[in-house]
Amino acid sequence: SNINDDYFGSTDMDYSEDGWAFPCSLWEVRKFSSLFVPIAYALICIFGLLGNILVVITFAFYxxxxxxxxxxxxxxxxADILFVLTLPxxxxxxxxxxxxxxxxxxxLIKGIYAVNFNCGMLLLTCISLDRYVAIVQATKSFRLRSKTLAHSxxxxxxxxxxxxxxxxxxxxxxxxxNIQGVDVCEPKYHNVLEPVKWKLLMLVLQLLFGFxxxxxxxxxxxxxIVKTLVQAQNSKRHKAIRVIIAVVxxxxxxQTPHNMVLLVTAATMGSMGRSCSSEKLIAYTKNVTEVLAFLHCCLNPVLYAFIGQKFRNYFLKIMKDLWCVRRKPQSAGFSCSRMYSEGAVSKQTSETVDNENASSFTM
Structure with a gap:
């Protein structure tokens, strides 16, 4: 097959339709991506760094x-912080x-994205299992989860x-x-036997284990979990998993649209009946769904801030402490010391009343 599987690696690609070969130009797609993608990535990088660094600071100091x-x-x-650092x-x-x-x-950058994607899905799986044990298997959860926490x-x-x-x-x-005078950063299977089958295998593994x-x-x-909550009608437990459900x-x-594009790519790989219009549509869709997939890294902190009461409290503490640090020592004086003292007392009180079965961001 002379079909080039790289969407942005070349300007023209040869396709066969109704027995006629003709060049398919992706210049319009490349022009669209050169404007849309950098702006989208810049916004995701900024908000993703701010939100996730805030989460790390909260866990590290508060x-x-x-x-x-x-x-x-x-x-x-x-994982999300490491990921957004690749977007520039x-x-x-x-x-x-x-x-x-x-x-x-x-x-390195291709690998970091793949690791982040798979790590995120595996961590969400672990969160789901942890919530299942804590709520559905509540009678056994104290002993089981205490052991898992020790080996966290x-x-x-x-x-x-x-x-x-x-x-x-x-x-x-x-x-x-290099493809037709353009340098690209893409998986290359030309040095292995049956490259189409290798690429198909990699896509299938990614879809299987990553989604x-x-x-x-x-x-x-x-x-x-939902069945147990309906039967228990316990509003406190419902709050305890509300953020987690929203995050998932x-x-x-x-991620679903991006994986559907990968699924379509896997299904049509090596096909000689791919038309120029369909390839353009896939290329446009790939741009948009990738941006949507990358967007998840800056949405989780937003969910914590708007849904989790405890996170909002810690967020306010961070903002007050940052304001205190920015003020001049002579003007801050006693109020800053009092603020840190009150924050320490509040932290001790909060940690004392925390329920072991609930996440700190879900109450």
Missing amino acids: KKAKSMTDVYLLNMAI FWAVNHARGTWYFSNVLCK KVICLVVWVASIIISSSTFIFSQKY FIPLMFMIFCYMF LVFLVC
């Missing part, structure tokens, strides 16, 4: 992670229409290692290479 859900949310924030490179790539950086950065670092390390293993093909095959298997776990866990739903809304 609230100790006391439950497994807290530990998972902290790791998710760290992709913004430059789309704005210039070529990969301007080195081959090492190509592999090991569990998170396993999640990160598993994400790296699942994403290893991205590190191996992604590289900088469908975690989705099945989430559906299973939350079906039983937002993540799925953001």
Whole structure:
């Protein structure tokens, strides 16, 4: 097949339709991406950094992670911070229409996105399982979750290692290479036997482990959680999982379109009947759905701030402390000391009354 699977790697591609070969220009798609994508990535990077750094600061200085859900949310924030730091490179790539950086950065940045994507899905799966044990298996949860919390670092390390293993093909095959005078940063399978089958295999693994298997776990866990809450009619428990459900739903809304594009790509890969118009549509859709998929990294902190009462309280504390630091020592005086003293007392009181089965961001 002479079909080029890279959407933005070349200006023209040859397609066969009704027995006639003709050039298919993606110049319009590249012009659209050079304007839309850099602006979108810049906004996501700014808000993603601000929101997720706020989450890390909260856990580091204001609230100790006391439950497994807290530990998972902290790791998710760290993964999102690492991810948004790669977006400026992709913004430059789309704005210039070529990969301007080195081959090492190509592999690293492609790999970081893949690790973040898989790690995020695995962490959401872990959160769902943790909520399932805490609510559906409430009688057994104290003993079981106390053991898992003691090994929380090991569990998170396993999640990160598993994400790296699942994403290893991205590190191996992604590289900088030239297509018709344009440098691109894309997976390249030309050095292996049957490259179409290899690329199809990688797409299937990504869809399987990065979307469908975690989705099945989430559906299973939350079906039983909702059933238990309806029977118990406990408003406190309902608040305890409200943020988590919202986080999962937002993540799925953001990631499902992108995975559907990957599914269509896998289904049509190697087909000789792909028309120029359909390829343009896929290219446009790929741009928009990728931006939507990247958007999830800055939505989680928004959910915490608007839904979680405790997070709002910690957010106000951070803002007051930052204002106190900015003020001159002579003008701050006693009020700053009193503010820190009150914050320490409030922190101790808050941590005393925290329920072990609830996340600090869900009450």
